[in-house]
Amino acid sequence: MSRAEGKRVAILATDGFEQSELESPKSAIENAGGEAFVVSPNTDRIQANKHREHGDTFAVDVHLSEADPDDYHALLIPGGLFNPDALRINEEALKFAASFFDHKKPVFSICHGPQVLISADLVRGRKVTGFKAIQRDLENAGAVVRDEAVIVDDGLVTSRNPDDLDAFNEKLLEELCEGRHEGQDKSVAA
Numbered sequence: 001m002s003r004a005e006g007k008r009v010a011i012l013a014t015d016g017f018e019q020s021e022l023e024s025p026k027s028a029i030e031n032a033g034g035e036a037f038v039v040s041p042n043t044d045r046i047q048a049n050k051h052r053e054h055g056d057t058f059a060v061d062v063h064l065s066e067a068d069p070d071d072y073h074a075l076l077i078p079g080g081l082f083n084p085d086a087l088r089i090n091e092e093a094l095k096f097a098a099s100f101f102d103h104k105k106p107v108f109s110i111c112h113g114p115q116v117l118i119s120a121d122l123v124r125g126r127k128v129t130g131f132k133a134i135q136r137d138l139e140n141a142g143a144v145v146r147d148e149a150v151i152v153d154d155g156l157v158t159s160r161n162p163d164d165l166d167a168f169n170e171k172l173l174e175e176l177c178e179g180r181h182e183g184q185d186k187s188v189a190a
Contacts, residue, residue, distance in 0.1 A: 002033020004029055004173060004176055005033035007034035007177070009074045009176065010069070010072040011037065012064075012097065013078055014087055015042065015046050015082060016080050017046065018080035018112075018162065019049065021078035021080065022038075022076075022078040025110075028172065037061040037062055038060050040064060041087075041090055042060055043060060046060060049082070064090075069100060073105060073179070074100070074105055074108065075100040077097065077113035077114075077117070078109075078113055079112035079161075080111065080112060089119070094119055097122065106156070106176055106178070108168070109130075109157070109158050109159075110159040110160075110168055113130070114158055115137065118137055118138065123142065124141060128151055129148055129149075129159060130158060131160055132147070152171050152174075152175065155175055157171045
């Protein structure tokens with residue numbers, strides 16, 4: 001049996017995500033025997049960025065309006081400049097993310113991705129990291145911020161940027177295989 005066999009991960013993304021921050025974790029999940037599904041408010045395809053340039057397009061597996069958090073064991077939110085900015089003002093996306101905390105399921109977010117968690121009020125009291133430019137935003141939202149490659153806080157895994165993907169993917173798989181985390185709660189007090 002593969003390490004993540006039977007595990008299903010929702011990847012919440014829209015246009016403007018950083019390509020490596022979706023591709024690399026998705027490959028890690030699939031190579032470990034799990035399944036990863038792109039969930040998006042877009043239909044059909046979403047456009048990746050490779051830093052400031054357009055990257056590839058990726059198929060949307062499930063439209064956000066039809067996505068049921070009960071169908072997934074964990075949630076991944078990749079970064080990029082535009083992806084989290086669009087998702088953080090989408091109430092459906094915020095509710096989708098919050099439901100993983102409600103059900104104590106692992107959540108993985110990298111680079112600018114934690115901006116979605118800020119807008120959903122999911123980082124208060126949690127140990128996290130993120131892209132240098134959003135670390136102050138995380139602090140202002142009540143998070144305990146560390147400038148490290150990867151931070152794991154009871155089912156919440158965060159990283160700073162694509163340079164951290166190896167460490168991020170390793171911890172993502174570890175937390176995915178552990179399953180539900182009783183401390184994964186959106187109401188953690190600071």
